[in-house]
Amino acid sequence: MTSIWWLRRDLRLDDNPALVVAAAEGEVLPLFVRDPQLAHLGKARRSRLEASLASLDASTGGALVIRSGDPGTTVAAVAREAGARSVHVTGEFTPYARRRDREVAERLGLDGVAMHSSGTPYAVRPGTVVTGQGTPYKVFTPFGKAWRDQAVAAPVTQPAALRWSRTITGERLDRELLDAASRWEPAGEQAALERWRTFLDSSLADYADGRDRPDLAGTSGLSTHLKYGEIHPRTLLRDLALVGDAQRVGAHSFVNELAWREFYADVLWHRPASAWHDLRELSGMDFDEGPGVDELVEAWCEGRTGFPFVDAGMRQLQQTGWMHNRLRMVTASFLVKDLHVRWQVGARHFLIQLLDADIASNNHGWQWVAGTGTDAAPYFRVFNPVTQGKRLDPRGDFVRRWVPELAHLEGAAAHEPWRHAEGYVHGYCRRILDHSEERREALERYSHARRSME
Numbered sequence: 001m002t003s004i005w006w007l008r009r010d011l012r013l014d015d016n017p018a019l020v021v022a023a024a025e026g027e028v029l030p031l032f033v034r035d036p037q038l039a040h041l042g043k044a045r046r047s048r049l050e051a052s053l054a055s056l057d058a059s060t061g062g063a064l065v066i067r068s069g070d071p072g073t074t075v076a077a078v079a080r081e082a083g084a085r086s087v088h089v090t091g092e093f094t095p096y097a098r099r100r101d102r103e104v105a106e107r108l109g110l111d112g113v114a115m116h117s118s119g120t121p122y123a124v125r126p127g128t129v130v131t132g133q134g135t136p137y138k139v140f141t142p143f144g145k146a147w148r149d150q151a152v153a154a155p156v157t158q159p160a161a162l163r164w165s166r167t168i169t170g171e172r173l174d175r176e177l178l179d180a181a182s183r184w185e186p187a188g189e190q191a192a193l194e195r196w197r198t199f200l201d202s203s204l205a206d207y208a209d210g211r212d213r214p215d216l217a218g219t220s221g222l223s224t225h226l227k228y229g230e231i232h233p234r235t236l237l238r239d240l241a242l243v244g245d246a247q248r249v250g251a252h253s254f255v256n257e258l259a260w261r262e263f264y265a266d267v268l269w270h271r272p273a274s275a276w277h278d279l280r281e282l283s284g285m286d287f288d289e290g291p292g293v294d295e296l297v298e299a300w301c302e303g304r305t306g307f308p309f310v311d312a313g314m315r316q317l318q319q320t321g322w323m324h325n326r327l328r329m330v331t332a333s334f335l336v337k338d339l340h341v342r343w344q345v346g347a348r349h350f351l352i353q354l355l356d357a358d359i360a361s362n363n364h365g366w367q368w369v370a371g372t373g374t375d376a377a378p379y380f381r382v383f384n385p386v387t388q389g390k391r392l393d394p395r396g397d398f399v400r401r402w403v404p405e406l407a408h409l410e411g412a413a414a415h416e417p418w419r420h421a422e423g424y425v426h427g428y429c430r431r432i433l434d435h436s437e438e439r440r441e442a443l444e445r446y447s448h449a450r451r452s453m454e
């Protein structure tokens with residue numbers, strides 16, 4: 001019997017419960033549906049997805065079937081053509097995916113085809129880590145503790161005898177998107193594993209300190225692989241449990257970061273509206289908008305604020321589709337607290353630009369910065385883009401790398417071109433605002449706003 005393995009963001013063969021269950025039924029038909037919703041993603045993300053599909057197609061020996069259309073109609077049509085009675089998926093948790101999966105399951109049900117969900121993109125299924133009273137955790141630290149106790153499942157092994165169904169055909173991979181993807185880091189399961197092994201060998205031992213330094217390759221760079229499910233957190237947790245003494249502190253810190261990813265997915269599961277609305281509303285908060293502000297936001301998007309650390313981060317994003325975590329915090333703080341713009345504006349820009357764009361981590365990361373999210377009391381924290389830069393990029397290497405107009409300034413001087421006679425000789429832009437003034441302004445606005453206790 002043929003069953004359909006409908007892939008979405010679980011593009012790997014190893015450690016994939018949905019594939020294991022599908023394979024136990026006989027031949028497997030791997031299907032990817034080009035949902036019209038994908039058109040809303042930027043070209044960067046679509047090209048990265050295409051590269052991941054190409055990699056998966058290669059590892060199935062060309063068995064991947066790609067079809068375009070509304071997911072319900074398309075999956076039902078493929079099931080009919082292939083004579084399949086079941087469709088297997090990995091569970092998904094964003095508000096859109098939950099709605100879509102409900103609708104597709106109903107549509108398939110009309111034809112007597114069952115949709116089965118096995119596994120999730122997380123070590124622990126969102127919604128299952130709860131307090132003793134059975135309620136969701138609202139803050140990270142106790143969630144993280146309880147989550148660690150539950151995040152113990154071992155990776156599942158790839159079925160020994162996978163038989164791919166080749167009964168029906170689909171669309172070709174998109175050559176133009178694949179060409180566009182050549183500017184990104186390699187995609188796919190193999191690339192994810194290689195990156196993970198390199199990180200384990202070279203950076204894990206120093207991760208606890210190195211993770212904050214954008215000038216060093218201190219982090220794993222796995223977020224895009226995790227986003228597309230090219231590697232699963234179970235595999236990472238298994239390897240981390242086996243490290244020696246020298247890496248134990250780094251491993252603990254890395255598990256903590258994975259827990260943040262799971263925490264935000266859990267929060268979004270319980271509070272789907274928090275994707276685009278304040279989790280804890282700041283009532284009476286005053287934001288700036290209008291044509292004058294649009295120009296400033298454009299300068300922020302393009303890395304032309306005149307603050308070297310902010311501009312370096314925004315240009316890293318523009319050119320690589322990825323930005324270091326510290327820079328995400330500093331650039332987000334700049335938009336919300338120096339430009340006084342709603343967090344949703346920045347979140348939307350990040351979702352278009354980031355290859356690892358994830359609505360839970362991104363939109364809750366933005367809310368963390370804006371002071372509307374899960375964190376206890378950070379709304380009065382305003383990142384100083386200059387002191388942050390001098391502390392975390394002490395030699396100015398990160399700034400010089402992404403802002404070539406400052407390449408002539410040595411060491412930390414790159415963080416403060418205004419202090420040097422030749423600071424602007426290569427055309428770097430002047431600061432678009434006075435940070436201390438805007439910080440005062442932000443604190444005043446925040447002190448007038450009232451945060452709800454929920």
Ligand SMILES: Cc1cc2nc3c(=O)[nH]c(=O)nc-3n(C[C@H](O)[C@H](O)[C@H](O)COP(=O)(O)OP(=O)(O)OC[C@H]3O[C@@H](n4cnc5c(N)ncnc54)[C@H](O)[C@@H]3O)c2cc1C
Binds near residue numbers: 211222323325362363
């Ligand atoms: C404003 C803002 C927006 C963000 N948007 C996204 C996003 O769209 N997608 C995304 O995956 N992460 C997002 N993050 C979290 C974090 O910045 C990235 O996960 C991290 O920079 C990815 O790089 P890495 O894989 O080298 O991280 P590492 O330091 O190697 O961490 C390992 C993994 O842990 C997880 N992780 C690490 N830090 C966080 C965090 N703060 N929150 C949630 N998960 C974390 C990621 O899955 C990451 O791949 C955002 C953070 C902020 C402040």
